[in-house]
Amino acid sequence: MNLSRRTFVGVVLAAGARGAVGRADTDDRIEWHTIKPHDLRGRGWAETSPEFGRLPGWAQGRVTSGVWNNGRCAAGQYLDFTTDSPELRVTWALGSGELGMWHMTEAGKSGLDLYARDQMGRLRWYAVAGPGGQQTRDRVLARPPTGLNHFRLYMPLYNELTELSIGTRSNARWEVARHDDAKRRPIVFYGSSIMQGCSASRPGMAFAAILGRRLGVETINLGFSGSAKMEPVLADLLGEIEASAYAIDAMPNMNPNQVRERAVPFVERLRAKRGETPILLVEGRAFTNAWAEPGRSRYAAERRAALQDAYDALVKSGIGGLHYLTSDRLLGDDSEAAIDGSHPTDLGMMRYADAYEPVLRKMLG
């Protein structure tokens, strides 16, 4: 690498050490802030099981084991905080020592991703921390310059988080910001591995996270890897969250028959709990090698038709506030936006966000 992150950290550490000469010792002491689940945003429930997971304990045994196990991952949760500390350190622990996947970086599966607000108030990428193992202790995350005070730290996408602490200089201001965008209720995203964030290079690049930054709205990521299949209990779960909008993007895990059987009752059940909240139905993306696989294209077309039929039937039955997003723009048309035909790279995640953004803006009004 030309200038690896570790090298960079080393350089900046050295500069920090020089800058510290002459300061009182107390200035350099690190104070550790233990992060509790209720400090995080992007959560549908105050109490979850496990504590940094995404589902309430009562759901165990009522959702499928696939949904439950994927619900243990920390995907989509983030910490908004304010500090004037000239140094940020992190300690975190993970449920699994399998840090990466063949099609996903360790940074994305198990790392932490830091954004900061620029002078215009816009959240921009600032630093990343790949895991050093199942436990990563006292890692320097960043040395923010004066004036950089507002941060958002995204949690690992495909691992359980069991412990998180942020280290600041002991004389620095420290505040967890729990209600930054709370003028609006969150957007709830329900979907597949793509929704959960596979294969974003780092947690902030899952498309729901990109959309949260763009729209300035809290986002709740209920992506359940291969297990999003519109079971009725999931409609009940989604309906428990007071949302400003729901995005239902479960098609990649469902076969055409399941869509035909489940889509209408799923939306009716959610609508019954949330009388007016806009609901978006999203077609599954085409595989990026569908151009060469006519059989897969036919299957996908059948599935899309089933969702279109469900949408039409729901509208005809008088259910309002429904929106629809077609598959054509989700991954673009150049076959390059996924790592394995299915899972978007950061290129694909950006295209997903581009496709979602206008319809979500319309839904939020």
Next chain:
Amino acid sequence: MNLSRRTFVGVVLAAGARGAVGRADTDDRIEWHTIKPHDLRGRGWAETSPEFGRLPGWAQGRVTSGVWNNGRCAAGQYLDFTTDSPELRVTWALGSGELGMWHMTEAGKSGLDLYARDQMGRLRWYAVAGPGGQQTRDRVLARPPTGLNHFRLYMPLYNELTELSIGTRSNARWEVARHDDAKRRPIVFYGSSIMQGCSASRPGMAFAAILGRRLGVETINLGFSGSAKMEPVLADLLGEIEASAYAIDAMPNMNPNQVRERAVPFVERLRAKRGETPILLVEGRAFTNAWAEPGRSRYAAERRAALQDAYDALVKSGIGGLHYLTSDRLLGDDSEAAIDGSHPTDLGMMRYADAYEPVLRKMLG
């Protein structure tokens, strides 16, 4: 994952097994084609050390150890082949068992990436194979439908390749295409880790590979991770290759003084060997968190100014065929296109290709 690659392979294998019922046994036998270095394209020298590396043996001890060690990686090499086999298998072995990096997938560092020509003759992504270990044996890579006959397979970006075999059905046509785009001499790309392909998600997404597909020209990737510093011997090495264009993109590894000292003699030395071949000088990209790090921005600005001065001095001295690419579009302006501030994700690689493409088209005439 909603539909993992392994699941997909399983599904297709099952379909293939059903389809094979009633066929003669001979149809299903696999013939293995051992790939030799001279079968590959994207090589500057017929003989390299190691045999799937990127530098000639005489360079050892004359280039820095960093250049030499990175030159062992297979980056940028690819196999163009033609077959009507309804099944493609791969066996490959790697120099290192470190399959991924915290900021790079195993597929990108150590995997194989397959493109195929569509009916318009355009190379489009088709399949990928992540490594199963230092050795991956008899992996089904794809089950191409009838009519899909022309393929390009990219080699691992950040690992040494020590063995490669392609398996086809024993009655299938098989031909290595060594001169597909040979109407034009190759473009030689010299640069840093970014050039070598860090952190592309898969080998075909290194930006030089993207450009080779877009321009229909053979590309030779001489990216040497952190070790591209415009040493005179590198100008000699580049000058040995009969190229249609040279792209010099070593800035991320150099400090401003090195640029001031080396850029002019480097180009003069290359120009002396290659009297008319167009040469492109590329400014280093800004770090994607440069917005928050004024110190790094000043350093980068000083380095850019040094390259601009070198370009001006070279033009003034009468050296023709020089081109220049500024840094501003390489990673875009939204801070999202790198994993760690420096290394482009696929989003960044696509932006690099977008920035390079028009100037390379102009250079090729």
